Amino acid sequence: MPTRTAAQRRAEARTVFDAAFADCPSRRLMERIGEKWVALLLTRLADGPRRHGDLRRSVPGVSQKMLTQTLRGLERDGLVRRSVTAGVPARVDYALTPLGESLLPVLAAVSAWADRHMADIDAARAAHGEPARSGSAGAGG
Amino acid sequence: MPTRTAAQRRAEARTVFDAAFADCPSRRLMERIGEKWVALLLTRLADGPRRHGDLRRSVPGVSQKMLTQTLRGLERDGLVRRSVTAGVPARVDYALTPLGESLLPVLAAVSAWADRHMADIDAARAAHGEPARSGSAGAGG
DNA sequence: CGGCATCCTACAAGATACTG
DNA sequence: CAGTATCTTGTAGGATGCCG
Numbered sequence: 257m258p259t260r261t262a263a264q265r266r267a268e269a270r271t272v273f274d275a276a277f278a279d280c281p282s283r284r285l286m287e288r289i290g291e292k293w294v295a296l297l298l299t300r301l302a303d304g305p306r307r308h309g310d311l312r313r314s315v316p317g318v319s320q321k322m323l324t325q326t327l328r329g330l331e332r333d334g335l336v337r338r339s340v341t342a343g344v345p346a347r348v349d350y351a352l353t354p355l356g357e358s359l360l361p362v363l364a365a366v367s368a369w370a371d372r373h374m375a376d377i378d379a380a381r382a383a384h385g386e387p388a389r390s391g392s393a394g395a396g397g
Numbered sequence: 398m399p400t401r402t403a404a405q406r407r408a409e410a411r412t413v414f415d416a417a418f419a420d421c422p423s424r425r426l427m428e429r430i431g432e433k434w435v436a437l438l439l440t441r442l443a444d445g446p447r448r449h450g451d452l453r454r455s456v457p458g459v460s461q462k463m464l465t466q467t468l469r470g471l472e473r474d475g476l477v478r479r480s481v482t483a484g485v486p487a488r489v490d491y492a493l494t495p496l497g498e499s500l501l502p503v504l505a506a507v508s509a510w511a512d513r514h515m516a517d518i519d520a521a522r523a524a525h526g527e528p529a530r531s532g533s534a535g536a537g538g
Numbered sequence: 539c540g541g542c543a544t545c546c547t548a549c550a551a552g553a554t555a556c557t558g
Numbered sequence: 559c560a561g562t563a564t565c566t567t568g569t570a571g572g573a574t575g576c577c578g
Contacts (some may be wrong), residue, residue, distance in 0.1 A: 281512050283436070284511065284515060290428070290431025292424075292551075295424070296421075321551085322551065322552070324561060325550095333521050334521025334522070334524075335518070346558085346559065346561095348559080355517050355521070358514060365503050366426055366506075367422070369499070370425065370426040371422050373500075377429075380473065384472075432571095434571095449541090450539065461541080462542085462572070465541060465542085489539080489540060489541090
């Protein structure tokens, strides 16, 4: 019986990997803004502060849980500011911080490339036998 | 008893949501480049064509499966071109297509923001009680 | 050398119900 | 209205073994 189990070796390798790779700032940023609702919410907030329920209605499909979870994550990362106004019922507003606003151009760059070239990707995919999803609507958020 | 159950209404809402949301080009692009190895591989290929094993060695932590899977996905989407040279052993090269190259500036924008502001995110996270991962190494890819 | 198939695990995302 | 807690599940990612 070896001194280390397979699981232990895996865990160690994972640690080494994390140290070398997770530091990569791009990767970490990707993991943030790649979360399903992040980009959507940040662009919604670009127009100004919004209330919880307001955001929820403006983003079809988001669950109450994911909305709170995502917003709290963004708040924790300093991209969004959460302000509570006591009362019954309580009122909660979310707004972009300057840091969050500084991220908007990056999201815009992504959006711009997507608007210009996503059709090319669909075409390439179709050429490979996939039925592509005919994505032509420009919900450029 | 209503004609539609709650589950049915949810399923319908989901369908509507998918149609309205999955089309969003930004979201779809995010899902592509947000894949764990995509950005890393594309930037590695920015320098020129690379062999499979070459790429594998240059990206610590990537498994053979994920390397092939990711590259094939990129090939399917027209971002990468795969060329096989018969022989024993076979030789496989991967190179960016023009479409793939056009994506590099976007990745660069993400990387640039990350390099400039990821420390701010870490600071914000630390201020919220999280022990942050002290990401200071600049593996800017 | 490159690639495929199989099995497995971890985690993001969602459904649901309850609190204040 | 806003949020929390719990349970379930789809799927990305990874480990391993075999093939041309």
